[in-house]
Amino acid sequence: MSPLLRQHRYALGVTLRRLFAQPFSSLANLIVVTLALAIPLLVASALTSLQPVSGRLAAEPEMTVFMRVDATPAETGAVADRIRRDYRSDVVDVRVIDRDKALADLKANPAYADALSVLSDNPLPDAIVVTLSGEDLARRAGRLAAAWREWAKVDMVQVDSAWVQRLEAIVRFARTGLIMLAVVVAAAVLAAVFNTVRMQALSQREEIGVARLVGATESFVRRPFLYLGAISCGVAALAAIGLVRLALDPLNAALADLARSYGAEFAIRLPAAPWLGLFVVAVALLGACSARWSVSRSTRF
Incomplete structure (x- = not known):
């Protein structure tokens, strides 16, 4: 095994040990990020499900x-x-x-x-x-x-077909709102990961100092924190997908009664698997970037 792979395996092991060493703190951070991610994911699911419906409507009034x-x-x-x-x-x-x-x-x-x-x-x-x-x-x-x-x-x-125009306006408004909500959620995730990594770095100040004395590089010192941010956010994204999936059952049951009263059928479904995979990867990268920013500012001692 190459030295680089051994370093990454060591950093991953250190990260997992730190997560399990503080289960309550790790779980609290996971719940906060999960709830923050679930809201825009649910809105995105509703818009994705509504798109085919609006596409079947006459675009020309x-x-x-x-x-x-x-x-x-x-x-x-x-x-x-x-x-x-x-x-x-x-x-x-x-x-x-x-x-x-x-x-x-x-x-x-x-x-x-x-x-x-x-x-x-x-x-x-x-x-x-x-x-x-x-x-x-x-x-x-x-x-x-x-x-x-x-x-x-x-x-x-x-x-x-004036109501079609109103529906299109509502969808455009919802897309704009979703973008703004995604920005707010991204800022919340950045803040949560930044604070978590900062507290971890400060609590291990002496350990980091000793590692530097024996020749550890900055990359070696910071790598476990990057894994911490990426793993925490990646797991939170998967948990958010599961949470939204559970929430869709009662929501669709209520929507079915409403849709039947208008003689239509409509159900909210999660986006396709490739989109969900991209969502998990993007959130994990966001967590890694936040951790990189935090550890760069918190280990200057």
């Missing part, structure tokens, strides 16, 4: 222009042609839904057939469905709706 009941097919066609001609840069598609066809489709549905069979006249208006394109859809949809409402024979303009 549809606006429905409802004509007055007394509007003729020619007047409805004129409004549709005007939208195609004057707003060609704003729309992708314009289609007309005839009032008679809409009534026939409703009567074909058994849930509405009995109620509609007693009607003597067709109460439904003609409708024009407009699909928008481009950027800043929410603002532009409001501007277009306000303009079209002023046209003759137009009764109402409805932005059918």
Whole structure:
């Protein structure tokens, strides 16, 4: 075995002995870091699970222009042609839904057939469905709706997919919040590991001094502390994954009832294994960097 590998094995053994020599202190630090990591991991899991749902929703909002009941097919066609001609840069598609066809489709549905069979006249208006394109859809949809409402024979303009825009805004807000939360958690982990390593270094001041007298290098002295930071944070990251996995069962049970009330299915799941592996490695590296910073400042004696 090469001298470098023997030094790393020795440093790892020293680190494990120090951890087990102070079980309560090590466990307390592990719990603090685990809870700090579990919160952003749970939020990231929710966003990852929500992404496919939002991806299946129509990204381009549809606006429905409802004509007055007394509007003729020619007047409805004129409004549709005007939208195609004057707003060609704003729309992708314009289609007309005839009032008679809409009534026939409703009567074909058994849930509405009995109620509609007693009607003597067709109460439904003609409708024009407009699909928008481009950027800043929410603002532009409001501007277009306000303009079209002023046209003759137009009764109402409805932005059918405005809720999609709200959902996308919520997801963007949550991503920004997650980034800020991750920064705060990273700072908390740095502080926890920094303080733990500092206390370890100060408690072993005499041992470090003797090691230097017999020729120990700075790398040899600091290596066990780097392992301490990396192992503590790596184990805490694994514990955070396990904690979130346990928390998902009651959360998904509650979400299932809520989703069923809207006729949908939704469940929060942990990210894929490669992402979780990267999460553990990144947290372990963060702990090692914090330990390196701490030991560099705490062993200058």
